[in-house]
Amino acid sequence: MINVALVGTGSIAGTHLEAFARFKDRCRITALVDRSGEKAEKLKERFGLDCAIYSDYEDVLKLDSVDLVSLCxxxxxxxxxxxxxxxxxxxVLVEKPMAPSLSECDQMxxxxxxGDALLSVVGQNRFYDPIRRVKQVLDAGLAGRIVHAEANSYWWRGRSYYDVEWRGTWESEGGGCVMNHAVHHLDLLLWIRGMPxxxxxxxxxxxxxNSQVEDLSIAILKYPDGTLAQVTSSVVHHGEEQRLVFQGERAKVGMPWQLFASTEGDGGFPQRNPDLEAEIQQVAGELAPLQYTGHAGQMDDVLRAIESGSRQVMIDGIEGRKTIELIMAIYESSATGKPVALPLSKDSIFYAQERILREAPRFHSKA
Structure with a gap:
C-alpha cells in the first residue's frame, strides 16, 4: 500500500483525490497539507478520508507514513x-507547469x-485515447514525414479569473496562457514531434x-529538418476549441480525430486517397483503450512505477523540463523580438527566475 500526502488544497486538489480514489486497493491518503486547514477539512469530509491535516509541509518531510507527495x-x-x-x-507528482524557470527545473x-526518488510532472492529456491514436498512426509512418504541425490551445477566461491572488503575475504564476494553458498542448506537441x-x-x-502576463501568443517553431509548426496560446478565444493537427507528406491526422489523405492527380492537383485513409483508420482502430484516463491514468502510471521499483514513468522530470524550455524560448523570443535557438543555455535571459523577473514584459499592473 502506497501512502500519499496531498500538499495544496486548491481547485486541482479535488481532481487528484478523485483520481487516487480509483486505486483504494493500492494507495491511501495519509496527509493533507493546507496553511489554514479549512479547505483540507472540507476535502477530508468530501472524500471520506482517514488522514491527518498539517499546516506546514515540513511536518510531513520526516513522516514514515508518506511515500508519495501529490503537489498541488x-x-x-x-x-x-x-x-x-x-x-x-x-x-513526487507535481502539477503542471513543473516550475516557472529552467533553473528551478534543474534544482528539482x-x-x-x-534523494533517489521518483519525480513525475502532470501531463494528463497524454493519457487519453484520442491523442494516443494520433501518435500511433504517426509513429507507424503511414502519413509520411511530418511537414507541418498546428497546435491551437484556445481557452477563454474573464477578467475576474485574475482576481485570484497568485494569478497574473510573473512572480507567482510564472507567465500567462503559454505557461498555464498551452502547457498541455506543448507537452503533446513535444511528445509527438520532438524539440524544435x-x-x-x-x-x-x-x-x-488586471494581469501582468500575456493572454494571447503566436509562435512559429522550426525543426532541424526544415519543417515548421505553429502554436497559438490564448485565453481570449470564445468556444475554447482545442486541436492538434499534423500534416504528413501523404495524409493529415489530427485531434479531435481528423483524417484526410491525398495523392497527386493531373497537373499536381490533389486527389483523395481512400485506400490510404482506410489503412490509417485500421491502424488507429487497433489501439486498445486505456483502462484509466486523464489524471487517473497518470496516477496509475506513477503507482505502477513505485510498485514495480522501476521508477520509469511516462512523464518524468526530464520530460517536464522540455516543456518549460520551449515555453521559455517563446517568452525570450517575444521579449527580444528575435528568433531564439534551442536548446537554451544557462546564459539565456529566461533561464533563471531572477533574470525572468527582470526581463519579462509586464503588460498591466496586477490589481
Missing amino acids: TPPSTHANLASAFLLAGKH LEAAAK SEVQAVTVNTSHE
Whole structure:
C-alpha cells in the first residue's frame, strides 16, 4: 500500500483525490497539507478520508507514513517544495507547469537524483485515447514525414479569473496562457514531434487589465529538418476549441480525430486517397483503450512505477523540463523580438527566475 500526502488544497486538489480514489486497493491518503486547514477539512469530509491535516509541509518531510507527495500548490512554490520532499526520499507528482524557470527545473532534477526518488510532472492529456491514436498512426509512418504541425490551445477566461491572488503575475504564476494553458498542448506537441531548433514568437495582452502576463501568443517553431509548426496560446478565444493537427507528406491526422489523405492527380492537383485513409483508420482502430484516463491514468502510471521499483514513468522530470524550455524560448523570443535557438543555455535571459523577473514584459499592473 502506497501512502500519499496531498500538499495544496486548491481547485486541482479535488481532481487528484478523485483520481487516487480509483486505486483504494493500492494507495491511501495519509496527509493533507493546507496553511489554514479549512479547505483540507472540507476535502477530508468530501472524500471520506482517514488522514491527518498539517499546516506546514515540513511536518510531513520526516513522516514514515508518506511515500508519495501529490503537489498541488501554485507554480512558484513547486521547486522548493518538490526539492525538499525529494531530498527526504519521498516520490513526487507535481502539477503542471513543473516550475516557472529552467533553473528551478534543474534544482528539482538534482534533488530527485540525490534523494533517489521518483519525480513525475502532470501531463494528463497524454493519457487519453484520442491523442494516443494520433501518435500511433504517426509513429507507424503511414502519413509520411511530418511537414507541418498546428497546435491551437484556445481557452477563454474573464477578467475576474485574475482576481485570484497568485494569478497574473510573473512572480507567482510564472507567465500567462503559454505557461498555464498551452502547457498541455506543448507537452503533446513535444511528445509527438520532438524539440524544435528555433522559435519565433509574439505575446500580447488584449483583454485582461488586471494581469501582468500575456493572454494571447503566436509562435512559429522550426525543426532541424526544415519543417515548421505553429502554436497559438490564448485565453481570449470564445468556444475554447482545442486541436492538434499534423500534416504528413501523404495524409493529415489530427485531434479531435481528423483524417484526410491525398495523392497527386493531373497537373499536381490533389486527389483523395481512400485506400490510404482506410489503412490509417485500421491502424488507429487497433489501439486498445486505456483502462484509466486523464489524471487517473497518470496516477496509475506513477503507482505502477513505485510498485514495480522501476521508477520509469511516462512523464518524468526530464520530460517536464522540455516543456518549460520551449515555453521559455517563446517568452525570450517575444521579449527580444528575435528568433531564439534551442536548446537554451544557462546564459539565456529566461533561464533563471531572477533574470525572468527582470526581463519579462509586464503588460498591466496586477490589481
